[in-house]
Amino acid sequence: xxxxxxxxxxxxxxxxxxxxxxxxxxxxxxxxxxxxxxxxxxxxxxxxxxxxxxxxxxxxxxxxxxxxxxxxxxxxxxxxxxxxxxxxxxxxxxxxxxxxxxxxxxxxxxxxxxxxxxxxxxxxxxxxxxxxxxxxxxxxxxxxxxxxxxxxxxxxxxxxxxxxxxxxxxxxxxxxxxxxxxxxxxxxxxxxxxxxxxxxxxxxxxxxxxxxxxxxxxxxxxxxxxxxxxxxxxxxxxxxxxxxxxxxxxxxxxxxxxxxxxxxxxxxxxxxxxxxxxxxxxxxxxxxxxxxxxxxxxxxxxxxxxxxxxxxxxxxxxxxxxxxxxxxxxxxxxxxxxxxxxxxxxxxxxxxxxxxxxxxxxxxxxxxxxxxxxxxxxxxxxxxxxxxxxxxxxxxxxxxxxxxxxx
Amino acid sequence: xxxxxxxxxxxxxxxxxxxxxxxxxxxxxxxxxxxxxxxxxxxxxxxxxxxxxxxxxxxxxxxxxxxxxxxxxxxxxxxxxxxxxxxxxxxxxxxxxxxxxxxxxxxxxxxxxxxxxxxxxxxxxxxxxxxxxxxxxxxxxxxxxxxxxxxxxxxxxxxxxxxxxxxxxxxxxxxxxxxxxxxxxxxxxxxxxxxxxxxxxxxxxxxxxxxxxxxxxxxxxxxxxxxxxxxxxxxxxxxxxxxxxxxxxxxxxxxxxxxxxxxxxxxxxxxxxxxxxxxxxxxxxxxxxxxxxxxxxxxxxxxxxxxxxxxxxxxxxxxxxxxxxxxxxxxxxxxxxxxxxxxxxxxxxxxxxxxxxxxxxxxxxxxxxxxxxxxxxxxx
Numbered sequence: 001x002x003x004x005x006x007x008x009x010x011x012x013x014x015x016x017x018x019x020x021x022x023x024x025x026x027x028x029x030x031x032x033x034x035x036x037x038x039x040x041x042x043x044x045x046x047x048x049x050x051x052x053x054x055x056x057x058x059x060x061x062x063x064x065x066x067x068x069x070x071x072x073x074x075x076x077x078x079x080x081x082x083x084x085x086x087x088x089x090x091x092x093x094x095x096x097x098x099x100x101x102x103x104x105x106x107x108x109x110x111x112x113x114x115x116x117x118x119x120x121x122x123x124x125x126x127x128x129x130x131x132x133x134x135x136x137x138x139x140x141x142x143x144x145x146x147x148x149x150x151x152x153x154x155x156x157x158x159x160x161x162x163x164x165x166x167x168x169x170x171x172x173x174x175x176x177x178x179x180x181x182x183x184x185x186x187x188x189x190x191x192x193x194x195x196x197x198x199x200x201x202x203x204x205x206x207x208x209x210x211x212x213x214x215x216x217x218x219x220x221x222x223x224x225x226x227x228x229x230x231x232x233x234x235x236x237x238x239x240x241x242x243x244x245x246x247x248x249x250x251x252x253x254x255x256x257x258x259x260x261x262x263x264x265x266x267x268x269x270x271x272x273x274x275x276x277x278x279x280x281x282x283x284x285x286x287x288x289x290x291x292x293x294x295x296x297x298x299x300x301x302x303x304x305x306x307x308x309x310x311x312x313x314x315x316x317x318x319x320x321x322x323x324x325x326x327x328x329x330x331x332x333x334x335x336x337x338x339x340x341x342x343x344x345x346x347x348x349x350x351x352x353x354x355x356x357x358x359x360x361x362x363x364x365x366x367x368x369x370x371x372x373x374x375x376x377x378x379x380x381x382x383x384x385x386x387x388x389x390x391x392x393x394x395x396x397x398x399x400x401x402x403x404x405x406x407x
Numbered sequence: 408x409x410x411x412x413x414x415x416x417x418x419x420x421x422x423x424x425x426x427x428x429x430x431x432x433x434x435x436x437x438x439x440x441x442x443x444x445x446x447x448x449x450x451x452x453x454x455x456x457x458x459x460x461x462x463x464x465x466x467x468x469x470x471x472x473x474x475x476x477x478x479x480x481x482x483x484x485x486x487x488x489x490x491x492x493x494x495x496x497x498x499x500x501x502x503x504x505x506x507x508x509x510x511x512x513x514x515x516x517x518x519x520x521x522x523x524x525x526x527x528x529x530x531x532x533x534x535x536x537x538x539x540x541x542x543x544x545x546x547x548x549x550x551x552x553x554x555x556x557x558x559x560x561x562x563x564x565x566x567x568x569x570x571x572x573x574x575x576x577x578x579x580x581x582x583x584x585x586x587x588x589x590x591x592x593x594x595x596x597x598x599x600x601x602x603x604x605x606x607x608x609x610x611x612x613x614x615x616x617x618x619x620x621x622x623x624x625x626x627x628x629x630x631x632x633x634x635x636x637x638x639x640x641x642x643x644x645x646x647x648x649x650x651x652x653x654x655x656x657x658x659x660x661x662x663x664x665x666x667x668x669x670x671x672x673x674x675x676x677x678x679x680x681x682x683x684x685x686x687x688x689x690x691x692x693x694x695x696x697x698x699x700x701x702x703x704x705x706x707x708x709x710x711x712x713x714x715x716x717x718x719x720x721x722x723x724x725x726x727x728x729x730x731x732x733x734x735x736x737x738x739x740x741x742x743x744x745x746x747x748x749x750x751x752x753x754x755x756x757x758x759x760x761x762x763x764x765x766x767x768x769x770x771x772x773x774x775x776x777x778x779x780x781x782x783x784x785x786x787x
Contacts, residue, residue: 031694032758045528086528089522186692221748223688323687323718330719373723373771387760390767398762 003162005033006056009065013113022107025068025090027115029074034069038223045258052306064094068112071119079122086117091147095155102165109170113148113177120144121184145181145190148174155173157197168197168262174208179216191225211240215252222259227266231257250285254276257290258321258328265331265383288316297328299337303362333374334383336361339402347402349377351393417460418446421644428468437469534740548618558582561619564589566714568612574620581617590614597638604642611635615651626666629658633669640676640738645683652677672734675706679739682714690714722751726773748772 002159012021024031036217041049053066067090069345074083091112098109120140127139152174158167196202202210218233233255241248260275276298282291292308295301308318309325318320340357341349355371375395378384385406386397429435449455455602469744473657566581581589596602615635618628632655639648652673659670661753674697683688694702694711701707709728716724724748732740751772755763 030668046529047523050523050526082529086526089526188688317691320691322694323691326715326718365724370721370723374719375723376754376758377720380754388758389761390759 003052003056003220005037006053006065008033009061010057013061016104018105018107019325022111026111027072027118035070036391038076039074041070042077046070060093060096063088064097064112066090067093068115071115074224075119078126080119080126081140081371083119084144085115086120087112088143088147091116091151095151096169101167102161103167103169103222106167106170106173110173111262111340113151113174114143117141117177118148119179119180125376139164141181141185145178145185145187148181149190149194152178152194158199161261163199163375165234166199168199170206171197171200172202172213173203174211176216179212183216183219188220188223191216211237212302215255222255222324227259227263229265236260246285250287253287253321255283256319258296258324259289261294261328261331265328277300293325297332299340300328300332300334300357301361302332302336302358305332324340329378330374330381331383333358334378334400334403337375337378337384338405341397341403347396347397349397349401351388354395415460418455418458421463421465424465428465430468434469436645438466439647441466441469470706477481493682559585559617559623563583563594565610566601566617568609568616571616571620580620581614583621583623585620585629586617586623587627590634594634594638597682604638604644607638608635608642608644608647611638616653624658624661626662627670629655629662629666632658632661632672636676637735640735642679643738645680645739648676649680651678671701671704671707674701675710675733676735676739678707678710679736679743682717683742708738709733710736713740713743717747720750720754722747722754722771722773726771727775744773 004368009021009024012024014062018209020197020269024034029035036037040303044052049070050062050066052061057065067086071083071086071090071255072081074086094109094112098105120143122141152171156168156171156174161167162379175196178194182188202213205213214233215237216238218230221227221230221233230374234252238249238256243249257277260277260340277290277294282288282294289312292311293302296303296305296308306329309322313322316325337354337358340353351368351372354375355366357366358371370396372388373385375388379388384397385404388394389396425438426435436446446455449458464756488664557574557577557580559582560573560578561581562585564581564585590611592616593607597604597607611631611634614631618631633653636648636651636655639645639651654679655673659667659673676694678690681687683691694738697707702711709732713725713732715721716728725744729740729744753766755768755771
């Protein structure tokens with residue numbers, strides 16, 4: 001009957017079968033005895049459920065199983081806040097057991113944490129909807145973040161065991177769960193405060209964990225304006241994500257593309273030129289939002305650039321890349337003026353020519369003052385080599401590579 | 408207490424007073440010892456009858472560890488012994504595998520009982536309420552505010568600001584109608600230049616404090632905060648402005664729709680504030696949380712376009728927009744303008760050769776009169 005599931009778990013615990021336990025405790029588990037057990041919980045009091053659990057499963061494991069199943073039951077009844085509390089209790093009960101265990105039991109830990117994050121995130125979303133879309137300040141996800149941060153700081157500092165079996169091997173996975181939470185909550189200071197245990201060096205962790213870690217490091221670097229580092233981290237993440245995981249690659253590209261474009265703007269060179277994404281790449285990874293933007297960037301179409309930025313503003317703002325992309329506008333002007341120059345390649349170009357080029361993009365009402373302003377800024381920043389001769393209303397360009405196509 | 412004929416009546420009262428501060432049996436026992444010592448001492452010095460016991464300070468409430476709660480030392484011993492026991496158990500069973508462990512110490516059993524109760528309560532819908540934080544101006548002060556709002560009874564309008572350390576007496580707090588009236592008067596005094604800004608700012612601070620203490624969050628509160636913020640802007644007091652508008656932006660979320668009419672005006676100011684302090688992170692957060700309607704509001708849209716211009720050092724667009732800044736935005740925007748002017752000067756001097764007419768330079772820097780530019784360049 002209902003106790004079959006509990007007896008099964010008890011046996012798995014005795015046999016130290018961590019993988020099997022993890023699979024069953026996961027929210028996504030389709031295990032039939034578990035489903036029956038979870039369903040039976042909806043009509044039981046907490047005390048009754050706890051007592052029944054303790055009859056079959058001993059020690060703190062009883063609370064781990066009881067609470068994670070109660071969480072599953074609460075999720076089914078859409079009582080997400082309650083589910084959160086139960087899942088948190090399951091994690092805390094597991095930590096009491098975990099103190100005496102080795103890395104062999106990490107799969108259970110991971111399963112409980114991932115579910116905690118997901119339930120907490122859904123609980124916050126549910127509360128937001130109830131409040132009419134107002135983002136709530138303190139909620140379940142924040143609490144989950146606190147729990148995980150504490151795990152990283154305390155539970156995963158294992159000094160009792162040999163390195164080969166110590167619990168610290170779970171640190172990077174847990175740190176990544178923290179990152180997912182803190183990026184969702186936009187609390188950068190918590191991201192930066194994560195410290196990994198010294199026992200294991202970064203390169204020793206599993207590749208999948210390292211990819212996720214470098215991805216988040218890259219995003220932090222981007223937000224700090226350290227574009228070279230960001231490019232290195234994000235490239236690593238992209239290149240080491242299996243091509244079959246197209247969705248993950250897509251997520252990385254959302255950040256890699258803007259950063260590479262910005263680096264190109266700062267140091268244009270033939271090699272960097274190759275880093276501009278092709279329309280085929282954008283098609284392959286389902287990134288239509290970038291298509292118009294990139295095309296506008298390459299052709300120097302100022303109007304199209306503005307429109308593309310505006311049309312997909314929510315997409316870009318949601319990923320915190322809007323401001324970065326906006327900064328590329330100066331380079332768009334540069335690309336436009338370069339095309340205008342390339343028509344005749346004269347070293348002295350009338351200002352009117354550049355004004356006409358901007359108007360040809362569709363900005364029919366643009367004033368010469370505005371175009372001059374952009375030119376002056378391009379010259380000042382070194383993207384264009386030359387000067388403006390005011391009296392003659394002419395731009396005098398250097399003979400050799402005036403638009404700095406070679407870094 | 409015992410009635411002793413050999414004691415002065417005032418001493419009797421003193422003893423009764425001393426016992427009223429005690430709350431538990433243990434405390435009364437300890438107090439008895441203290442009183443005995445005082446009385447013996449007075450007898451020895453022959454002052455038992457000479458002392459005016461009404462004027463003697465009541466002895467302090469004695470600190471006694473009651474039988475129920477263990478002393479800190481006891482708790483520490485228990486924790487140490489339970490740790491020792493756990494370590495012993497671990498060594499005995501070795502490292503690999505899991506050994507089923509019953510909660511064996513008193514502390515662990517108590518913890519488990521607490522957990523059980525918490526979840527049993529939760530199931531019945533008994534929610535343990537966390538103590539509410541005060542959430543006062545800026546959040547730093549007023550953290551001890553009780554969750555129950557008090558109603559002020561002070562009818563005196565004028566009040567200087569004093570940082571309070573604990574819940575104040577209701578008769579020092581002004582009720583809502585007094586605060587509203589006083590805030591109106593303050594605004595008028597500012598406009599007629601009857602009083603100086605320092606005094607007005609201080610008075611406003613006290614008004615805000617009284618509002619927070621009484622948990623008054625409605626249209627009146629909004630109006631008062633808005634007036635205060637605008638005055639701070641006019642006086643270029645950006646520090647105070649920031650504190651006021653931080654509270655105000657949260658306030659808008661809690662009041663009715665009808666009281667939020669000026670939210671976009673202040674949202675625009677907030678954007679300008681982030682721009683002056685170069686705070687891209689908070690600006691991004693702001694934009695993320697904005698509704699489409701807010702983005703389209705004229706003031707907000709203007710502020711966003713100002714940001715776009717500043718980001719590209721587009722002085723041409725910036726000065727055009729600056730001239731059209733709505734409401735009091737210029738009070739903040741002028742700081743950005745000054746910064747941009749210096750950069751523009753460098754840009755223009757670098758990129759225009761060999762010369763550029765003075766009038767053109769002046770126009771590019773957004774100056775209307777010749778004198779201002781003269782001053783900037785140090786006498787032409």
